[in-house]
Amino acid sequence: MSYFPKEMPRPVPAMNDTEFLRGCAERHLRFQACAACGMLRHPPMPICSHCHSTAEKWVEAPTTAKVYSFTVVHHASHPAVKASLPYVVALLEFPALPGVRLVSNITHVDPSEVRIGMQVDLWWDDIGEDMFLPRFRPMEKIKA
Amino acid sequence: MAENNKACIVGIGQSEFTRWGGIHDRSQFQITAEAISAAIADAGLTVNDVDGFASFSDDENEATLMQVALGVPVLRWSSMVWGGGGGGSIAALSQACAAVESGQAHTVVMYRGLCQGQGQRFGQAGKKRVHGNYILPYGLFAPPQMLALMMQRYMHLYPITHDHLAEVALNARANANRNPRAVMYEKPLTREDYFNGRWIAEPFRLYDCCLETDGACAVVVTTKERARDLKAPLIEVASAIHGSGPGWGTGPLGSHNMPDEDYASTNSRRLAPELFARAGMTPADIDVAQIYDHFSGLVLMALEEYGFCDKGESGAFVAEGSIRWPNGKLPINTSGGQLSEAYVHGVNLLLEGVRQLRGESTSQVKDARTCLVTGGLGVSPTSGTILRRH
Numbered sequence: 001m002s003y004f005p006k007e008m009p010r011p012v013p014a015m016n017d018t019e020f021l022r023g024c025a026e027r028h029l030r031f032q033a034c035a036a037c038g039m040l041r042h043p044p045m046p047i048c049s050h051c052h053s054t055a056e057k058w059v060e061a062p063t064t065a066k067v068y069s070f071t072v073v074h075h076a077s078h079p080a081v082k083a084s085l086p087y088v089v090a091l092l093e094f095p096a097l098p099g100v101r102l103v104s105n106i107t108h109v110d111p112s113e114v115r116i117g118m119q120v121d122l123w124w125d126d127i128g129e130d131m132f133l134p135r136f137r138p139m140e141k142i143k144a
Numbered sequence: 145m146a147e148n149n150k151a152c153i154v155g156i157g158q159s160e161f162t163r164w165g166g167i168h169d170r171s172q173f174q175i176t177a178e179a180i181s182a183a184i185a186d187a188g189l190t191v192n193d194v195d196g197f198a199s200f201s202d203d204e205n206e207a208t209l210m211q212v213a214l215g216v217p218v219l220r221w222s223s224m225v226w227g228g229g230g231g232g233s234i235a236a237l238s239q240a241c242a243a244v245e246s247g248q249a250h251t252v253v254m255y256r257g258l259c260q261g262q263g264q265r266f267g268q269a270g271k272k273r274v275h276g277n278y279i280l281p282y283g284l285f286a287p288p289q290m291l292a293l294m295m296q297r298y299m300h301l302y303p304i305t306h307d308h309l310a311e312v313a314l315n316a317r318a319n320a321n322r323n324p325r326a327v328m329y330e331k332p333l334t335r336e337d338y339f340n341g342r343w344i345a346e347p348f349r350l351y352d353c354c355l356e357t358d359g360a361c362a363v364v365v366t367t368k369e370r371a372r373d374l375k376a377p378l379i380e381v382a383s384a385i386h387g388s389g390p391g392w393g394t395g396p397l398g399s400h401n402m403p404d405e406d407y408a409s410t411n412s413r414r415l416a417p418e419l420f421a422r423a424g425m426t427p428a429d430i431d432v433a434q435i436y437d438h439f440s441g442l443v444l445m446a447l448e449e450y451g452f453c454d455k456g457e458s459g460a461f462v463a464e465g466s467i468r469w470p471n472g473k474l475p476i477n478t479s480g481g482q483l484s485e486a487y488v489h490g491v492n493l494l495l496e497g498v499r500q501l502r503g504e505s506t507s508q509v510k511d512a513r514t515c516l517v518t519g520g521l522g523v524s525p526t527s528g529t530i531l532r533r534h
Contacts, residue, residue: 009269009280017277043275043399049390069300069400069407071292074343077285078269086343089284091293091400101401103279116300133281 002127003107003135004087007080010127016044019058021131027124029134030058031100042100061102063122065092065136068101072111086111092120092136108137151241151381152371153531155187155364156495161327161486165261167358176205176257177213179360183253187364188375194364196221196252198240200232201489205257221249225386227393229287230436230520233490234527235386240365250366256491257360266487267356275398287438288353290396291522292345295441298408299347302456304444306347310338311462312440313351313483319469320480323506327355328484352440354482361491363498377533379501382514383422384529387415392524410442410521412449415528420451423530425514427451430530432500432509433474433516434493437481442521447474450516450528469507478507490519494529501533 002008011021016032020043023030032044036053047054070090076082088106106114107123120136127133159167159175167175184194194216197207207222221243225232233256240252260266269285284290298304317333320326333351341350371378391402392411406413420426427450435443435450444458452474453461461467469475479485479496486492497515499505512533519527 004281004283008283009276011277011281014277021277042401043278043394069293069297071289071296072343072346073283073289075288075345077267077289078283081283081285084283087283089282089289089293091297099401101399103282103284103400105282116297127281135282 003105003125004084005080006128009078010131016046020044023058024132024134025130027132029061029122031061031097033057033059040097040100042102059097061094062096064139065094065102065120065122067106067114067116067118067120068093069116070106070114072114088114090114090136102134105135106137107135145245148367148369149245149247150368151244151365152368153363153379153381153498154366154371154374154376155183155189156498157182157184157186157362158492158495159360161325161357161359161488161492163327164265164356164358167259168261172257172259172262173205173209173213175259176255176360177210179257180210180214180253180255180362183362183364186376189251189364191216193251194253195219196240196243196249198223198236198243198252198254199256200225200236201227201229203256204263205255221252225525228520228523228525230438230490231386231523231526232519233494234384234517234519234529235525237363237365237381237494237529238384238386238527241381241384244365244367250370252365253362254365255360255362256489258488259358260356261358265356267353275394278399287397288348289345291439291442292348293400294396294408294522295347295439298441298445301408302459304441304459308444308459308462309347309352309440310335312437312443312467313338315467316437316477316481316483319478319507320484323479323485326480326485327357328480347441348439351483354438354487355484357486357488359486359488359492361488361495363491363494377502379498380532380534382425382530382532383419384527385415385419385422386519386525386527388524388526389414395524396522408445410445410449411524411526412446412518412521412528415526416450419528419530423532425530429514430474430516431512431514432478433476434478434481434497434518435476436490436493436518436521437477437483438487438520440483443476446518446521450518469509475507475509478505478509493517497531501531
């Protein structure tokens with residue numbers, strides 16, 4: 001049972017997205033990096049904005065992240081989320097991986113408790129058809 | 145550039161403004177053509193004088209069809225600005241200015257027509273977005289949610305409160321209540337109403353979000369030499385530019401991977417000083433401003449980035465009544481803006497800027513001779529212009 005209903009938009013593999021989504025399907029959160037200079041980039045792009053190398057590698061992200069910003073969504077801009085309101089969309093940073101942030105959700109917590117700077121932990125949400133999406137829950141909830 | 149070639153705005157035109165879906169007896173293209181025709185007439189010109197069109201951001205009212213529909217004999221310029229949503233509004237003006245100032249065309253009409261009842265509503269999911277894979281499966285669908293992330297961080301970093309957001313929304317409504325063209329004319333909003341407004345995406349409540357409307361706007365741009373022969377007061381485009389800092393192309397409408405020093409901002413940090421420098425002015429020279437208000441909070445950020453107050457001080461600035469008409473230091477969004485007049489993707493703000501300098505606003509700033517107008521904030525490209533009456 002996924003966090004959102006099955007009518008939710010799913011990722012559709014496109015030119016630069018394939019490798020990122022392959023990682024998700026295997027439950028590995030990986031960011032793209034330049035194989036020449038090491039600079040991280042997200043979303044995936046076909047060329048390094050720093051050195052213009054097209055060689056790429058994939059770097060495994062830590063399973064813990066920090067809330068950089070968030071919003072509690074109360075209005076359904078898509079019919080699929082009506083039953084999920086209110087839900088939290090957060091922007092997550094990984095202090096060990098400068099320059100990349102990830103949009104995801106904070107689950108397993110009352111939205112009113114979410115704060116910037118909060119430590120969160122990755123879990124893989126099974127959205128069916130052999131695909132998983134990275135979502136996060138507060139660290140303290142896991143300990144408790 | 146020779147002074148005679150400097151771009152001036154000589155005509156403005158619009159359709160009526162309604163709530164989304166309010167215009168159903170005519171097509172979007174038709175009301176856009178009506179607005180363009182009104183702007184040409186306002187300038188005292190005919191279609192024989194027009195030889196260019198400029199619009200922005202996936203405009204569906206194709207310039208080449210508009211030429212045929214209106215019977216423009218010769219087209220020398222047609223351009224549409226990439227990306228940016230309403231950030232393209234003043235960008236399209238800057239292209240129209242570039243066209244006439246370089247001599248590529250003589251008289252260019254910049255326009256926007258939007259009937260959200262006939263196409264896609266901006267506040268709903270559906271628009272195909274670059275890098276949608278990184279936002280849509282997580283429920284980040286529409287601009288209020290996307291820009292809420294930036295606003296939340298901004299309010300975390302600086303002393304900005306919901307009272308300050310309310311001040312922007314209430315100012316817009318008070319101005320709209322004096323403007324018979326406004327969708328929210330004769331619809332007062334109290335502070336209590338504001339705080340009773342439902343949450344859309346925290347920290348934005350209902351009245352922090354712009355209207356979704358149907359309507360069309362157009363302005364006619366030509367050189368100062370030609371403008372001198374026309375009946376309208378001479379309103380010069382002192383400067384008009386568009387651009388973006390790094391990382392904003394997939395920014396708030398995508399991955400949110402803008403540099404940390406730019407994140408909680410409108411993407412105007414580099415653009416604003418250049419805009420003033422090109423006009424030979426400073427923020428102290430601005431009499432009145434129309435600041436792109438798709439969401440109340442980004443107006444606060446813009447007041448800082450355009451130099452009307454220091455970083456983090458916009459809350460205190462608006463709390464002092466600085467943006468209120470008629471006595472504030474810098475009255476803003478005097479038609480009601482996009483929060484309360486209409487949301488024609490920023491072009492209604494440009495029309496109000498021209499009206500202020502003509503002395504025709506319903507919230508007229510006494511002796512206004514300069515007006516700042518910004519295009520969509522927090523997107524790429526973003527844009528701005530300074531208009532000056534001689």
